[in-house]
Amino acid sequence: MTGRKLTIADVAKRAGVSTGLVSFALNGKPGVAPETRERILAIASDMGWQPDMRARALSKGRALAYGLVIHRDPAVLSADSFFPTFISGVERAISQRGHVLVLSVVDSAEQEIETYRTLTETGRVDGVFLTDVRRNDPRLALMESLRTQVVVVGYPDTDATMPVVSVADDHAAQELVAHLHALNHTDLALVMGPEHLLHASRWRDLILSAMQTRGMRVPRIVQTDFSAESGLIATKELLDSGDRPTAILYANDQMALAGLGYARRSGIDVPSELSISGWGDSDLTRYAFPSLTTVAVDSAEWGFRAATALMRAVAGAPQAPDVARQSILTIRESTALAPTAGVRS
Amino acid sequence: MTGRKLTIADVAKRAGVSTGLVSFALNGKPGVAPETRERILAIASDMGWQPDMRARALSKGRALAYGLVIHRDPAVLSADSFFPTFISGVERAISQRGHVLVLSVVDSAEQEIETYRTLTETGRVDGVFLTDVRRNDPRLALMESLRTQVVVVGYPDTDATMPVVSVADDHAAQELVAHLHALNHTDLALVMGPEHLLHASRWRDLILSAMQTRGMRVPRIVQTDFSAESGLIATKELLDSGDRPTAILYANDQMALAGLGYARRSGIDVPSELSISGWGDSDLTRYAFPSLTTVAVDSAEWGFRAATALMRAVAGAPQAPDVARQSILTIRESTALAPTAGVRS
DNA sequence: CTGAAAGCGCTTACAG
DNA sequence: CTGAAAGCGCTTACAG
Numbered sequence: 001m002t003g004r005k006l007t008i009a010d011v012a013k014r015a016g017v018s019t020g021l022v023s024f025a026l027n028g029k030p031g032v033a034p035e036t037r038e039r040i041l042a043i044a045s046d047m048g049w050q051p052d053m054r055a056r057a058l059s060k061g062r063a064l065a066y067g068l069v070i071h072r073d074p075a076v077l078s079a080d081s082f083f084p085t086f087i088s089g090v091e092r093a094i095s096q097r098g099h100v101l102v103l104s105v106v107d108s109a110e111q112e113i114e115t116y117r118t119l120t121e122t123g124r125v126d127g128v129f130l131t132d133v134r135r136n137d138p139r140l141a142l143m144e145s146l147r148t149q150v151v152v153v154g155y156p157d158t159d160a161t162m163p164v165v166s167v168a169d170d171h172a173a174q175e176l177v178a179h180l181h182a183l184n185h186t187d188l189a190l191v192m193g194p195e196h197l198l199h200a201s202r203w204r205d206l207i208l209s210a211m212q213t214r215g216m217r218v219p220r221i222v223q224t225d226f227s228a229e230s231g232l233i234a235t236k237e238l239l240d241s242g243d244r245p246t247a248i249l250y251a252n253d254q255m256a257l258a259g260l261g262y263a264r265r266s267g268i269d270v271p272s273e274l275s276i277s278g279w280g281d282s283d284l285t286r287y288a289f290p291s292l293t294t295v296a297v298d299s300a301e302w303g304f305r306a307a308t309a310l311m312r313a314v315a316g317a318p319q320a321p322d323v324a325r326q327s328i329l330t331i332r333e334s335t336a337l338a339p340t341a342g343v344r345s
Numbered sequence: 346m347t348g349r350k351l352t353i354a355d356v357a358k359r360a361g362v363s364t365g366l367v368s369f370a371l372n373g374k375p376g377v378a379p380e381t382r383e384r385i386l387a388i389a390s391d392m393g394w395q396p397d398m399r400a401r402a403l404s405k406g407r408a409l410a411y412g413l414v415i416h417r418d419p420a421v422l423s424a425d426s427f428f429p430t431f432i433s434g435v436e437r438a439i440s441q442r443g444h445v446l447v448l449s450v451v452d453s454a455e456q457e458i459e460t461y462r463t464l465t466e467t468g469r470v471d472g473v474f475l476t477d478v479r480r481n482d483p484r485l486a487l488m489e490s491l492r493t494q495v496v497v498v499g500y501p502d503t504d505a506t507m508p509v510v511s512v513a514d515d516h517a518a519q520e521l522v523a524h525l526h527a528l529n530h531t532d533l534a535l536v537m538g539p540e541h542l543l544h545a546s547r548w549r550d551l552i553l554s555a556m557q558t559r560g561m562r563v564p565r566i567v568q569t570d571f572s573a574e575s576g577l578i579a580t581k582e583l584l585d586s587g588d589r590p591t592a593i594l595y596a597n598d599q600m601a602l603a604g605l606g607y608a609r610r611s612g613i614d615v616p617s618e619l620s621i622s623g624w625g626d627s628d629l630t631r632y633a634f635p636s637l638t639t640v641a642v643d644s645a646e647w648g649f650r651a652a653t654a655l656m657r658a659v660a661g662a663p664q665a666p667d668v669a670r671q672s673i674l675t676i677r678e679s680t681a682l683a684p685t686a687g688v689r690s
Numbered sequence: 691c692t693g694a695a696a697g698c699g700c701t702t703a704c705a706g
Numbered sequence: 707c708t709g710a711a712a713g714c715g716c717t718t719a720c721a722g
Contacts, residue, residue: 055699287603400715
């Protein structure tokens with residue numbers, strides 16, 4: 001409407017003060033007479049002035065933005081429930097400070113590294129989220145050398161000096177195993193994510209140790225890439241074998257959903273002949289038939305905490321590792337009493 | 346490693362030229378001797394110089410970034426397959442120019458407006474994507490007054506002066522209806538999205554007109570908010586009524602999946618007693634049992650084209666409306682011959 | 691073809 | 707408590 005964009009100089013002129021003073025008033029810096037500050041603020045808002053974040057970013061040497069790079073195949077991403085939920089939590093944390101999320105989707109590890117590098121070296125972001133941390137993750141060293149702030153989302157394998165925000169999942173793993181144990185399941189199978197992802201191997205280890213505690217037989221374990229397709233393949237392998245497990249624990253919901261589909265297709269009744277559990281935050285688990293027993297992860301809160309930690313780190317505050325709310329076992333229809341040995345075979 | 350960040354001045358000094366010339370060389374502007382340009386480029390890359398995008402943004406008066414604001418409940422978003430796929434397409438288009446996507450997730454219409462406004466008024470983005478366009482959408486007027494570039498993703502109801510990128514879905518609607526018609530379905534029900542969303546009512550209209558063409562009986566129509574939960578409720582309403590339809594067409598995959606779950610739970614066999622179809626891009630439709638007949642929308646390509654149009658608009662190029670690839674009917678197991686009237690009821 | 695300088699809109703020491 | 711000025715790292719007319 002008005003023509004050109006309003007600047008701090010316009011506000012200053014109208015208030016009869018210097019631009020520096022306007023800046024001080026706007027940013028709540030000390031050394032501005034209270035009534036002068038009020039007046040400046042009133043004028044600025046009256047004129048509808050908004051800061052130019054490009055200018056602010058340049059003079060502060062800060063982007064006031066954070067980067068998230070997602071390394072996923074588009075098809076797999078379409079069924080992924082973690083990132084959308086995680087992002088909504090991130091958003092809630094950063095938007096209240098007027099900061100912003102820069103999102104990038106890449107489909108190769110090289111591009112991923114390149115994107116992290118570019119985003120930080122060109123000053124696009126002040127810090128990044130590191131998800132899907134791998135064994136000896138090259139990104140950790142990269143970020144260190146780039147001197148960028150990062151928050152590790154999950155469980156890194158090194159005593160990283162960087163802030164770490166994880167989610168408490170040990171309790172849920174115990175509960176899930178206890179649940180199946182109480183239902184007389186002795187022959188479990190685990191469908192885990194790729195071994196090189198730390199949260200994938202951690203998941204397996206949590207389940208294994210919970211089983212060991214109860215003296216349960218060592219389960220069969222199949223590795224996947226977390227996609228529904230690979231979950232299907234793993235399920236085939238397990239169910240088409242001569243002696244199939246009585247329960248399959250999947251490391252995420254989309255694989256569990258695919259597995260459920262295959263079981264039913266094979267004429268195996270869930271849960272009377274086979275129990276199935278998922279893990280994650282997908283809304284769809286509740287609408288499947290049978291509805292899926294799963295472990296509900298509060299990814300939104302995780303995102304909120306991760307973003308908060310990252311902002312603190314950028315501000316130079318020391319960071320103690322933070323842990324998001326305990327994931328909770330949600331028992332639904334897909335798990336039930338194990339079929340008795342006689343009936344099977 | 347090296348200490349402070351390299352600037353264009355460092356490159357200029359090393360090359361023995363002015364910073365202006367370095368800038369010209371870097372940006373491929375005319376008026377730099379070819380060999381000087383080569384030398385400057387070599388030195389810059391040799392030193393590992395990267396542009397500071399904050400500075401570039403300020404001096405160009407461009408953010409070199411685009412905004413996408415998603416208005417969704419986090420739980421619903423967890424099962425949404427459109428945005429992740431769409432975003433991957435957007436990314437592919439903008440990243441090759443070093444541009445970036447600013448993503449925002451909000452959960453109210455007021456916040457949505459506020460976010461669009463802030464993003465553009467503070468110079469965070471050069472343009473925005475407008476998805477989920479509504480009847481008399483207030484965002485259209487807002488963007489107009491803000492003088493921001495926008496690309497409308499879908500079908501606006503006004504002869505907007507802004508670029509529009511839609512997806513060709515008419516053919517698929519015809520095919521879907523023809524498919525069911527050929528299977529002797531005469532009693533259809535539509536589970537559509539919220540009426541005030543233009544693509545939701547457009548979807549209904551496409552289906553209706555395809556049915557009309559074939560002289561089919563007017564279907565029952567239930568409105569939802571596109572969530573799996575609302576899809577479930579709609580399904581209950583349809584299936585628990587005395588006289589249920591022989592086929593239900595859902596406006597998106599997540600509702601279809603929820604509907605499929607409910608049908609099976611009610612002991613209704615799909616597809617022998619009830620046919621079901623989805624619409625969208627969810628990978629999960631292929632792993633359900635029965636697998637879902639759906640219309641595959643290439644959201645990634647749609648995102649690519651939308652981003653391309655937006656960048657062109659920002660660059661000042663005139664825009665003809667663009668249309669993404671035809672969506673295609675994917676026939677799977679959930680649709681089959683209609684039960685004969687005698688067998689039913 | 692090249693240089694010197696102003697400018698983008700903020701922030702932040704430095705004086706007073 | 708307030709002002710005048712330099713600076714952030716680029717880009718871009720303007721001269722020559």
